[in-house]
Amino acid sequence: xxxxxxxxxxxxxxxxxxxxxxxxxxxxxxxxxxxxxxxxxxxxxxxxxxxxxxxxxxxxxxxxxxxxxxxxxxxxxxxxxxxxxxxxxxxxxxxxxxxxxxxxxxxxxxxxxxxxxxxxxxxxxxxxxxxxxxxxxxxxxxxxxxxxxxxxxxxxxxxxxxxxxxxxxxxxxxxxxxxxxxxxxxxxxxxxxxxxxxxxxxxxxxxxxxxxxxxxxxxxxxxxxxxxxxxxxxxxxxxxxxxxxxxxxxxxxxxxxxxxxxxxxxxxxxxxxxxxxxxxxxxxxxxxxxxxxxxxxxxxxxxxxxxxxxxxxxxxxxxxxxxxxxxxxxxxxxxxxxxxxxxxxxxxxxxxxxxxxxxxxxxxxxxxxxxxxxxxxxxxxxxxxxxxxxxxxxxxxxxxxxxxxxxxxxxxxxxxxxxxxxxxxxxxxxxxxxxxxxxxxxxxxxxxxxxxxxxxxxxxxx
Amino acid sequence: xxxxxxxxxxxxxxxxxxxxxxxxxxxxxxxxxxxxxxxxxxxxxxxxxxxxxxxxxxxxxxxxxxxxxxxxxxxxxxxxxxxxxxxxxxxxxxxxxxxxxxxxxxxxxxxxxxxxxxxxxxxxxxxxxxxxxxxxxxxxxxxxxxxxxxxxxxxxxxxxxxxxxxxxxxxxxxxxxxxxxxxxxxxxxxxxxxxxxxxxxxxxxxxxxxxxxxxxxxxxxxxxxxxxxxxxxxxxxxxxxxxxxxxxxxxxxxxxxxxxxxxxxxxxxxxxxxxxxxxxxxxxxxxxxxxxxxxxxxxxxxxxxxxxxxxxxxxxxxxxxxxxxxxxxxxxxxxxxxxxxxxxxxxxxxxxxxxxxxxxxxxxxxxxxxxxxxxxxxxxxxxxxxxxxxxxxxxxxxxxxxxxxxxxxxxxxxxxxxxxxxxxxxxxxxxxxxxxxxxxxxxxx
Numbered sequence: 001x002x003x004x005x006x007x008x009x010x011x012x013x014x015x016x017x018x019x020x021x022x023x024x025x026x027x028x029x030x031x032x033x034x035x036x037x038x039x040x041x042x043x044x045x046x047x048x049x050x051x052x053x054x055x056x057x058x059x060x061x062x063x064x065x066x067x068x069x070x071x072x073x074x075x076x077x078x079x080x081x082x083x084x085x086x087x088x089x090x091x092x093x094x095x096x097x098x099x100x101x102x103x104x105x106x107x108x109x110x111x112x113x114x115x116x117x118x119x120x121x122x123x124x125x126x127x128x129x130x131x132x133x134x135x136x137x138x139x140x141x142x143x144x145x146x147x148x149x150x151x152x153x154x155x156x157x158x159x160x161x162x163x164x165x166x167x168x169x170x171x172x173x174x175x176x177x178x179x180x181x182x183x184x185x186x187x188x189x190x191x192x193x194x195x196x197x198x199x200x201x202x203x204x205x206x207x208x209x210x211x212x213x214x215x216x217x218x219x220x221x222x223x224x225x226x227x228x229x230x231x232x233x234x235x236x237x238x239x240x241x242x243x244x245x246x247x248x249x250x251x252x253x254x255x256x257x258x259x260x261x262x263x264x265x266x267x268x269x270x271x272x273x274x275x276x277x278x279x280x281x282x283x284x285x286x287x288x289x290x291x292x293x294x295x296x297x298x299x300x301x302x303x304x305x306x307x308x309x310x311x312x313x314x315x316x317x318x319x320x321x322x323x324x325x326x327x328x329x330x331x332x333x334x335x336x337x338x339x340x341x342x343x344x345x346x347x348x349x350x351x352x353x354x355x356x357x358x359x360x361x362x363x364x365x366x367x368x369x370x371x372x373x374x375x376x377x378x379x380x381x382x383x384x385x386x387x388x389x390x391x392x393x394x395x396x397x398x399x400x401x402x403x404x405x406x407x408x409x410x411x412x413x414x415x416x417x418x419x420x421x422x423x424x425x426x427x428x429x430x431x432x433x434x435x436x437x438x439x440x441x442x443x444x445x446x447x448x449x450x451x452x453x454x455x456x457x458x459x460x461x462x
Numbered sequence: 463x464x465x466x467x468x469x470x471x472x473x474x475x476x477x478x479x480x481x482x483x484x485x486x487x488x489x490x491x492x493x494x495x496x497x498x499x500x501x502x503x504x505x506x507x508x509x510x511x512x513x514x515x516x517x518x519x520x521x522x523x524x525x526x527x528x529x530x531x532x533x534x535x536x537x538x539x540x541x542x543x544x545x546x547x548x549x550x551x552x553x554x555x556x557x558x559x560x561x562x563x564x565x566x567x568x569x570x571x572x573x574x575x576x577x578x579x580x581x582x583x584x585x586x587x588x589x590x591x592x593x594x595x596x597x598x599x600x601x602x603x604x605x606x607x608x609x610x611x612x613x614x615x616x617x618x619x620x621x622x623x624x625x626x627x628x629x630x631x632x633x634x635x636x637x638x639x640x641x642x643x644x645x646x647x648x649x650x651x652x653x654x655x656x657x658x659x660x661x662x663x664x665x666x667x668x669x670x671x672x673x674x675x676x677x678x679x680x681x682x683x684x685x686x687x688x689x690x691x692x693x694x695x696x697x698x699x700x701x702x703x704x705x706x707x708x709x710x711x712x713x714x715x716x717x718x719x720x721x722x723x724x725x726x727x728x729x730x731x732x733x734x735x736x737x738x739x740x741x742x743x744x745x746x747x748x749x750x751x752x753x754x755x756x757x758x759x760x761x762x763x764x765x766x767x768x769x770x771x772x773x774x775x776x777x778x779x780x781x782x783x784x785x786x787x788x789x790x791x792x793x794x795x796x797x798x799x800x801x802x803x804x805x806x807x808x809x810x811x812x813x814x815x816x817x818x819x820x821x822x823x824x825x826x827x828x829x830x831x832x833x834x835x836x837x838x839x840x841x842x843x844x845x846x847x848x849x850x851x852x853x854x855x856x857x858x859x860x861x862x863x864x865x866x867x868x869x870x871x872x873x874x875x876x877x878x879x880x881x882x883x884x885x886x887x888x889x890x891x892x893x894x895x896x897x898x899x900x901x902x903x904x905x906x907x
Binding site: 040061065091120182183185186189197199200201203205207208211212216217223270271272285333367370373374377378379381382406409413414416420427428430431432434435436438439440441442443446449450453455456461 | 492503626629630632633637639641643644645647649656660661664665714715716743814817818821822824825826836848850853854857859861862863868871872874876878879880883884886887889890891893894897899900905
């Protein structure tokens with residue numbers, strides 16, 4: 001039985017180029033044949049039980065999906081050797097992605113939100129597809145529907161929370177939206193429960209274990225992709241600079257670590273990714289900090305990047321216009337003595353945000369790669385070369401975003417801990433939902449507090 | 463797989479004997495693997511893996527089927543008595559019990575994972591699982607403490623700093639665990655390690671979040687903790703009884719012992735039970751008042767003016783019922799109406815939690831989650847129907863009973879910038895004036 005599985009796995013082609021076409025349908029049919037003729041266990045669950053506890057080397061490879069390098073590129077590069085061809089493809093696609101990124105930034109926050117949503121859905125799809133292939137469970141009853149349904153529920157929950165916070169004025173106007181917002185948690189919970197009950201009702205006798213695995217796989221994927229993407233959007237609303245600087249720091253770290261490793265790399269960093277080197281790691285760290293510093297300086301000047309994104313009901317669109325906060329106003333910092341001697345200046349004018357950017361770049365360089373190692377370990381564990389083949393030469397969307405996993409959460413936690421406290425519009429929203437007596441009590445407490453602080457003049461009695 | 467079956471069978475002798483004999487029993491009997499007569503709540507503090515010798519000797523004369531019935535019955539009564547004692551001891555002890563139950567459930571599910579994947583000896587993994595449990599608990603307890611013990615926290619300097627940067631500290635702790643996991647990946651065991659990582663996270667999601675929602679409900683008032691849990695227990699017992707006496711039509715292939723008669727009978731019995739129980743409990747302040755931390759006495763107090771929910775009100779009876787009972791109106795607590803919603807959920811959706819656990823046990827070919835409680839199985843076996851109840855009650859309270867927590871809002875307000883505070887204050891003022899709640903007269907108070 002193991003020999004059969006090994007044959008079926010086949011071998012993936014070199015360098016991520018053309019690979020054997022997916023044979024899931026064939027594989028599934030073959031499974032059933034083996035099952036009925038095997039004299040060992042006939043329960044699918046048992047067979048996969050053995051699969052789980054075997055060592056990695058016995059587990060067959062998963063056939064990757066076909067290569068999608070566009071024909072144009074292939075023809076143009078057909079002259080070069082395959083190693084340079086791969087380098088060129090990667091290079092061209094890199095530039096394409098970076099230009100696409102700039103284009104979307106130019107088009108504004110709404111497009112960015114849509115892009116983030118699109119990436120989230122694609123990442124979810126990629127990871128779930130890997131799950132189907134690992135467990136050969138593509139034909140499980142109901143399961144594809146249930147995965148997409150759960151994705152929809154969790155997105156509904158998160159978007160509902162965001163919409164309520166940021167579109168408060170818009171929402172106050174519409175009656176139906178008011179209802180949806182007030183009972184939002186209840187509605188989301190009811191939707192999730194419906195999915196849960198459907199899952200329980202869909203349990204089929206021979207496939208229990210597989211179904212539970214896919215259920216858990218779906219939930220862990222949701223935890224990773226959907227929560228991160230919503231934190232990205234929350235950061236975006238704080239100001240586009242909180243979205244751009246972290247993401248560019250991670251990208252810069254990837255590129256500079258690769259370049260430093262290419263030119264100076266000698267000492268391997270971690271057994272998991274043999275191509276990473278300490279030289280690349282440290283060189284990448286310093287260049288990313290400098291890059292972040294400069295990018296923060298450049299972006300802090302423009303209101304477009306620096307202001308929180310707001311929805312204006314009169315213009316019915318997003319605006320980024322405000323008085324830049326203190327973080328984005330130049331300040332003089334006195335230099336420590338040794339820098340004074342070097343630069344021969346007493347003080348330097350910096351945006352305070354640049355100091356924060358050092359923290360963000362440090363995180364991107366030191367901890368971000370752990371996200372990459374996690375993804376490498378995952379790919380080795382499940383014997384796949386890339387998450388998918390969406391981007392020719394690079395792999396799937398998840399391959400591009402693996403180092404970003406933790407960055408979005410870190411930026412969000414950083415903002416809420418050090419930059420600002422809770423979201424003021426959210427506080428207001430919640431205040432307006434309270435019972436009238438509670439509102440009155442709070443009003444009185446706030447008034448006392450503000451008068452004490454001298455922010456409010458006590459009213460004169462008439 | 464045969465290895466796994468053998469390992470499961472190597473349990474203490476008294477239990478599998480009874481189970482095997484039970485599986486021979488007919489329709490009215492029951493096996494330990496189905497969640498029929500779950501009749502209790504809190505575990506004894508000293509988990510015994512074996513039926514105590516005392517019981518064994520006392521019951522040695524009876525046939526093994528009746529012996530099992532008696533063991534289950536005695537343990538049921540012991541657990542219910544324990545539950546009452548803990549309620550009497552107060553919220554602090556209840557919180558600790560919830561915490562212990564949570565840890566034990568986590569331990570049981572993780573142990574099943576180790577057994578399934580034969581991965582007990584994976585490097586670092588046991589440490590990492592417990593570490594993640596600690597992190598997530600730290601995060602949730604920190605949030606709870608910050609919300610409910612605001613004044614205490616503000617007083618003590620170290621607590622204040624811990625609470626201000628709470629999210630950052632929790633995130634750092636989690637990240638450390640994540641990096642340790644990545645560094646612990648070993649060449650031949652990648653897949654197993656990822657499976658255990660996923661298993662740990664899903665378990666945390668189920669067990670730890672539920673237990674913290676339970677504690678939130680508890681702080682809202684002990685009645686919000688006791689009534690839902692008792693409804694689930696009552697539904698278990700009633701469904702079993704109705705099934706025992708009247709059961710004929712099977713309910714779901716997954717649990718062949720469940721019947722439609724049991725399901726429907728259990729539903730009606732639970733609603734009635736919920737109504738009666740809420741009537742009895744709403745009379746007492748100690749159940750009805752939110753749990754607060756009193757700064758002066760440095761302890762928990764449950765003393766307050768009961769809210770509208772817990773004051774008797776007259777309701778007009780609809781015509782149908784009027785002719786039957788001959789009453790025009792009835793005096794009820796509004797909370798009793800809510801209890802109908804809670805009981806309905808417990809009876810209709812609660813069992814799905816039980817089916818989920820049954821499916822899980824069949825998927826991994828285990829009879830019980832563990833052998834902590836003689837005759838009943840593990841702690842998870844007792845709590846499987848409660849999974850969704852705690853979340854439902856929490857969502858219900860947040861949506862229908864009260865809005866956001868006012869003290870938390872004040873606390874958030876105080877951390878805002880002055881211009882934001884002024885903006886919110888003015889918006890609130892205009893809102894209240896619009897609603898007519900604020901006039902020049904009240905302003906001057």
